[in-house]
Every structure is written in structure tokens, then in C-alpha cells.
Amino acid sequence: MGYSDIVVMFFVYSAIIIFFLVPFKSSWNLINQHQSQLNVITVFKDSLIKMVLHKKAIFALIILGGTLFSIWTGYEGAEYHYNAHSGYSPISTDLKAIYSMCVVVVYTFVLYLFIAFMRTLKVVKGVR
Numbered sequence: 001m002g003y004s005d006i007v008v009m010f011f012v013y014s015a016i017i018i019f020f021l022v023p024f025k026s027s028w029n030l031i032n033q034h035q036s037q038l039n040v041i042t043v044f045k046d047s048l049i050k051m052v053l054h055k056k057a058i059f060a061l062i063i064l065g066g067t068l069f070s071i072w073t074g075y076e077g078a079e080y081h082y083n084a085h086s087g088y089s090p091i092s093t094d095l096k097a098i099y100s101m102c103v104v105v106v107y108t109f110v111l112y113l114f115i116a117f118m119r120t121l122k123v124v125k126g127v128r
Contacts, residue, residue, distance in 0.1 A: 013067065013104075014111060020060035021051050021115055043123050049114040064108055071100050
């Protein structure tokens with residue numbers, strides 16, 4: 001798999017995760033509009049909580065779990081195929097699979113924090 005294939009997969013994965021983590025427009029009201037002073041940290045925490053506690057967020061978790069499962073089974077299948085048909089000494093791809101899975105989890109977490117930060121900026125700028 002080339003680098004361009006990986007980049008396209010990350011774009012598609014990012015778009016799907018963003019779609020499922022961003023709540024519908026009706027639930028965008030994060031904080032009471034009557035408050036004059038907004039604390040950015042409070043809005044950020046509220047944004048993090050609201051992104052996880054809505055109906056579409058369960059699909060983002062399912063997508064993440066499916067991605068991790070497919071990475072693990074892909075590496076296990078490649079390892080089995082190599083060990084069964086190569087005639088060379090057996091190899092183990094567990095470390096590569098764990099690294100790849102860690103990269104996906106960290107990327108998803110950074111994407112989650114970025115979306116929450118952007119929502120926080122939108123709320124803070126919209127109120128002031």
C-alpha cells in the first residue's frame with residue numbers, strides 16, 4: 001500500500017469520524033446565552049462531554065473498533081500467509097499491528113480534541 005492510499009484512507013476516516021462526533025445543529029447550544037462571562041476551559045469541557053453524549057457518537061466508537069479489528073486481522077492474515085507459504089523462518093507482525101493501532105487511536109483522540117476546540121472557539125466568539 002502506497003502513501004497516497006494511506007492519505008486517502010485517513011481523509012475518509014477523518015470525514016466519517018467528524019460526521020459522527022459533531023452533534024446535530026439542534027444540540028449545538030452548549031452554554032446558557034445569558035451568561036456574560038464565559039470561561040474557555042468550562043466551554044471546552046462542556047464541548048468534550050456533549051460530543052460523546054449524543055446519539056451519533058456510538059457510531060464513531062463502532063467505526064474505531066472496526067478499524068482496530070481490521071488492522072489486527074489484516075496483520076494476522078499477512079503473518080499467517082507468509083509463515084504458511086514462504087518456507088523461511090516464521091515471523092511475527094504483532095508489534096507492527098500494535099504500532100498501527102496506536103497511531104489510529106492517537107489520531108482519533110487528536111481529531112476529537114481538535115473538533116472540541118473548534119466548537120469551543122465558535123461558542124466563545126458567538127457569545128462575545
